[in-house]
Amino acid sequence: MQKQSMTSKDIINNYGATFGFIIAIVVFSITSRGFFSGLNLQNILVQSTSLGICAFGLTFVLITGEIDLSYGGVIGLVGAVLAGMLKDGHSIGLVTLVCLAIGLGTGVFNAILIVVLKLPSFLATVAVMFLCMGAERVYNQGITTWIRDQGVLSIVQTNIGPVPALVLYLFALFAICWFLQTQTKAGQYVRALGENINAVKEVGIRADLLKFLVFVVAGLIFAFAGYIETLRIGGAVMYAGKQLLLSVLAACFLGTATFKAGKANFPGTLIGAFFLYTLLSGFTALGMKFYLVPVAQGLILIISVAISSVRRGKIEQVQF
């Protein structure tokens, strides 16, 4: 039962995605001029914030063994409402509250469907995603709405010291999530219930309530991601959530290929988000056609899912 020291194979296994990340940066810096410039790297960081933030919400849900794709609609709906209400002259305080309320509402709705009514989370949240898209379409009537108020835009489009505010938001949220996950009882139980919900119920923990809360928290985080994304772009584009649907999923699964044996985890998701954006902007820098970007994302998703399930298979023994 002694701990074995890591072999080179274990290291590749455990930190494979991290290595991939570093290799990708090196390759792109060599092959495309200007990739490694400070500005570009900062751009990557900035552009991956809403992706990363949203992926944190999804990571919480994935840890419980469920999935929540409603962000594909929530982000767009929040964006539309944010831009629309500002245009109608409402104060940013009120608008912010409404945006959070949308997150809270969709989160609670998801939780009721999945935890109380026991619907399968994949189908339920896809349905909610479409409901939100529908609501978005009705609200903005398919028109892109720009935000002109510089004061509002400066919530995100500014630097705090030398660092872009967005990057700070991302890391702050990461720190909070990671702390909750690893240092608190609730975090422990959330992880435990994803592995074996009976074991958690058996010791008298209200597992269903915890799961409910996870969906609510995820809803709030999705709304926050939508808020940030809209302010970063400076307006609400139609179906903004749809753009992020695949990338967020890919970031989380890339995350499972990092660190923790095929399980969703926050550091992994953070690295996954950066990695994904690095690849995408690297490809763009190399002159990839925009319509091929989804293809690249799809491939990345397949590869990361494959890596993480191979690794999980290794650990859970050969089945027959």
Added chain:
Amino acid sequence: MNSPMGDRVGNQEDIVIKAERVSKSFPGVRALKEMDFEVIRGEVHALVGENGAGKSTLMKIIVREYIEDEGNIFIEGNNVKDLGIRGVQKLGLSLIHQDLNLIPMLTVAQNICLGREPVTRFGTIDWKAMGLKAADFLGQITSEINVEDRVEGLSNSQQQLMAIARALVTSPRILILDEPTARLDQKTSDSFFLFLERAKQKGLTVVYISHRLEEIYRICDRVTVLRDGTKIITAPINEIPQTELVKYMLGREIEQQVPKESVPIGEVKLSVRDLYPKEKGKDINFDLKSGEILGIVGSIGAGKSEVARAIFGADPKQSGTIRISGKEVKTNAPHDAIDHGFALIPEERRDQGLVGNESVRKNMTMAALKKKFCVGPSWIDQDKETAAVKTSIKTLGIATPSPEQEVQFLSGGTQQKVVVAKWLMSDSDIYIFDEPTKGIDVGGKYDIYKLIVDLARQGAGIIFISNELTEVLSLCDRILVMFNGQIIKELETQASNREELLFYVMGGRDYAKTVNDL
């Protein structure tokens, strides 16, 4: 151990668990029917009955994991009707589940302290205190588990010991043990019984569920027999002889617990040469003849299952050759092995042998589907399939409301019977049984032994891995003893006995000499 009976019986204050006319139904099953049950302070109370009799259900009701349809339950006089799981824990009750319910990805310490993590003054988890707390409780039972290890890396018996430690964290006054020794070997069980003895002296009351009658006679004071969800009898254990206890359990008599019958032994069927399994074990060499039942014994961690899994191709091998009737075959994956006529009845039914949310029928015919129930390329002959499943359910006494019930809703032992039935249907040539009777009731064991002997009579070769030396000695023709990954001794059953077997299981070298020296 003296029975704490006498004048204290009937004294209301000393009845710590009292269940009155408790009934509970699941869709299609009446698990409990007006069940009465009483446990007296300080006793070790055995609860026995066939697979599916309702033992685990009653215990889960007592700890409030299930809620009864009717009836009342009192713990030390308190009605538990409105109490939750935490509530009865506060009354001093703790249950160790038959199916453990552990969280594989977490560490031993995290599992043991689940729900009771020590916190720092900031409300965050105090990891250091948690490690110490876990080590403290674990130390009461065993010293060979590191609290920082992940649970998925532990052996079955270590997981069982850990589950016991977890139950102690609430400092229970009443401990309910649901088949705790099913995963333990002789040696570990013995030290576990010592632990129970000590705890009992400190005033612990124990409810003890087991299918191993020897143990029950060894450690229990009173016994309650449960059949089809009702109480048949409660009595001091020394007032009921074993044959009678079995009769109460089954509602019928069986003559002996292991059918002795010799069948003609033929040519060498399987030869294993210089096998080095990747997981554990070295230099494994043996032959198996047709009609022969070859026992493999050894304490937990000796490498028995690893050898079985390596032969079957479920685990990789480093090297070694396997010949069937003299011809070398490659078994790099289970499907190769199955094609060559192997069947492996695995030890951990829930992970390795069953699809939980599928029906009894589908699980049972899974291994034999292509060989036996298909017409044309992949057309399933449903009538034939259903008929075969019904026969199996009858011969093995499988307690299921219908062939269509999902196996996850069956009792623990019943699930094990389904796994055995699945492979018995497969018409194989060489059967490897890894602890097939674990968690199976007396009647079911008897039926399985009978079926194994039948297979041998039809000319199959059988490898029978077990920790229960009694059954190995009565059933097998020859026994291999493994210790630390190696076969250290081969014994003819006729010429051996329990003491000798135990001597080698513990890693002894020369029995005759040692006995002489004494």
